[in-house]
Amino acid sequence: MNNKLTSLTFLLLPLLVALSVMMAVIVPGWSAESEHKGKPLFYRNPMNPAITSPVPAKDDMGMDYIPVYPDNDNSTGPAGTVKIDPVLIQKMGVRTGMAMERTMSRLITTPARVAFNEEGLAMVHSKFNGWAEQVMVNKTGEQVTKGQTLLTIYSPELVSTQEEYLLALANARVLAKSSMKEIREDARRLVRATRKRLAYFDIPEKVIRRLEKSGEVKRDLPIDSPFTGTIIDIGVEAGHFITPKQRLYRIADLSTVWVYAEVYEPDLPWIHKGDMAMIKVASQPGKKFSGTIDYIYPYEEGKTRTVKVRLIFNNRDGRLKPGMFADIAIHADRRDKVLAVPSEAIVRSGAREQVFVVTGPGIFEPREVVTGVEADGYTEIIRGLKQHARVVTSAQFLIDSESKLNEATAKMLEAGDPNKKSANKQVNDMSGMNMKNQEDSMQGMDMGKQKNDMPGMDMGPAK
Known part of the structure; x- marks a missing residue:
């Protein structure tokens, strides 16, 4: 049995040494007593910082409480202010943003x-009867420009209207030399009336001018696109008889x-x-x-x-x-000229919202804010910040944990008696316990009977 205990001791000893080294590196304040001089303010539970003790103690796992010493680094700021070494700031990946005025909206x-x-839709109809002779645009989705010829139509009615216009022009030229003013005016009115008739049929102006210049009647007349757009529907084919109620094209801008x-x-x-x-x-x-x-x-x-x-x-x-x-x-x-910060800078804890403001190199001050609308990754600040204030936008939750710890420490110092805030009071205060009664209650226990329940184990005195 002794050989087994000796072997177990040699096995556990290196592990305990390695664990002690790791705790000295990882746990803040593990070697605080050797690094600080003076009396600790109180002792803090290593697993739950909210639990403190005025005297050295151990937690349920047997770990020593961590001593907390006075720290003057945060004395220049309000409670909760955190000071971090620049090297650690870089390792934590702390990034900042600036509170700026911008345009915000819900x-x-x-x-x-x-x-x-719908304001850019047009229906192309013919205002006269006739036959579709040549269809230049015959595919839906095709792009057309304003004034582009879509198709040509043969209409006996339009042919006669052109002839009437040419006769009116010839008559006006002859009667222009008349000595009677009324005759000259009647001839000019007839020219204007026949020309308007062609325009009312939507005959393009260029076609009318060509007719005036050449004096030749055109058998087939064009129908042009009213504006630039895309053909989304076609209702005509070559050879079709066309009436004014038939939709030829539908064009969309x-x-x-x-x-x-x-x-x-x-x-x-x-x-x-x-x-x-x-x-x-x-x-x-x-x-x-x-x-x-x-x-x-x-x-x-x-x-x-x-x-x-x-x-x-x-x-x-x-x-x-x-x-x-x-x-x-x-x-x-x-809303214009609204003070806003990046939304990730807001730390929400219940009904409380706060940001961490950079007040100096490595110094972060918690500041409660009132927020408004949120849009495009920014949150409106109604109250609590001024323009150009620099706030933390990443790793702020790590800073928030340290800030709350510093704030709790400051409150305990203000109270002047950390004993009143000790959550470990029940562990250290045993004055109300009657140990004599406990001894009496154990006298009736027969340890000898336990041997049958643990075979192989010698409960006799160790040699």
């Missing part, structure tokens, strides 16, 4: 759908598009016409498009309990396609 996110700008969003009732009071919005579509990953609210519809959809909002977006590069689904973020309740 962020409302909702699904959306891209649609045609896609340089701008509308986006419809569904806004829920609680968000409705925040949005206004002119508010800015950003959308993302699946076909353009990482790309955002900006637009503005153009119209808020005056009724609510009964099934979805939402109100439709129409927004207008610039689409000159053609990346937004009508029919696409999108995710939209509306920046409502816009």
Whole structure:
């Protein structure tokens, strides 16, 4: 038995030495008694800093309490101020940001759908009967420009109208030499009337001028595009008989598009016409498009309990396609010159919100703040900070832990008697225990009976 104990001792001794070295390196204050001179303020539980003792003690695991000495490094700041060595700051990865004035708004996110700008839609009809002779644009999706010829039409009615106009011109030239003013005026009125008739049939101005210059009647007359856009529907083929009620083309100007969003009732009071919005579509990953609210519809959809909002977006590069689904973020309740900090700088603890302000090299002061709206990774600061204040944006939770410990220490020092705040009082105070009764209660225990329960073990006196 003694040989076994000796072997076990030799095995455990190196482990205990190695553990002591590790604790001296890892646990703050492990060698505090050798590094500090003077009397400790109190002793702190190594596993739970909230538990303290006015005298040296051990926790339930047999670990010594850590002595806490007066530290003047934080005396220049309020309770909770933390001072960290610059080398340690770099190892912790501490980063900072600055409180700056910026434009902030309430962020409302909702699904959306891209649609045609209805103000940029045009239907092409013929204002006279005739036959489609040549169809120049015969594919949907084709891009056309303003004034581009779409098709030519043969119409007997237009042929006779051209002849009437040429006769009116010839008559006006002859009667221009008449001595009677009324005759000259009647001839000019007839020219203007026949010319207007051609214009009312939407005959292009260039065709009318060519007719005046050449004096030859054109059998087939063109129909041109009213503006630049994209052909989204075609209703004519070569040889078709055309009437004014037949739609020949549908053209859309896609340089701008509308986006419809569904806004829920609680968000409705925040949005206004002119508010800015950003959308993302699946076909353009990482790309955002900006637009503005153009119209808020005056009724609510009964099934979805939402109100439709129409927004207008610039689409000159053609990346937004009508029919696409999108995710939209509306920046409502816009506010200019709002003091804000990066959102990651805010440390939330229950109902309390605070930031750590850099007041000097390696000095971090906790400061409680009142926050407002949050958007684009920034949070509005209503009260608690001034402009250009530098705040911690990373590793602030490590700093927060040390700050709370320093704050608790300061409160104990202010109280002047750490015994009153000791959570370890019950461990050290044993005056109320009657040890005599405990001895009496153990006299009736027969340890000899325990041998049967532990076979192989010799409970006799050790040699």
